[in-house]
Amino acid sequence: EVQLVESGGGVVRPGGSLRLSCAASGFTFDDYGMSWVRQAPGKGLEWVSGINWNGGSTGYADSVKGRFTISRDNAKNSLYLQMNSLRAEDTALYHCARDHYGDYKRGAFDIWGQGTMVTVSS
């Protein structure tokens, strides 16, 4: 079964850090681009960051640029998001999503995980 399972969310104070993980299974992980997409409670979808199949190309939303870092380990079939200098507005459910293509930029996210919740609060 094709599956993405996120982990690593939790409650963190403003200014703190968290590292999210996404474990992929059921498909050839290094054939696909991957992204993180978040959804604040009661709000819409927001693309956060993406990475191409071999990690050679990455992109970030302006709202997280300089604070978040996306990476992947194809040997472990895993995607990561290192989040530093967290703010209250980063509170959201974070989904990892597989792109239909080897790149991440075309926004054709055909497989989604159920998400991991990040709450930034003092």
Place this chain on the structure above:
Amino acid sequence: QSALTQPRSVSGSPGQSVTMSCIGTSSDVGGYKYVSWYQQHPGKAPKLMIYDVSKRPSGVPDRFSGSKSGNTASLTISGLQAEDEADYYCCSYAGSYVVFGGGTKLTVL
């Protein structure tokens, strides 16, 4: 990085057709053939319905279709069914990043 513009809500009766819009700019929707649409039911992960403007992933009914004209993309659902009631989000490539619309709530009357 501005979000794409979608109407907050649309509605239709079972069996009817509805079309929802997604307005961008020449830097995103108008500049590339990479517009996608997602359906999201409450408490569920989004589901890809359309990609590359008008392509349907396997398993998506052909009642769902996508198109684009200039800076505006559209999703049309024909033969509306009760289970189509959901939030719909458009998404576009924008050069070096990806941008979503604010979402449209579809109500089936």
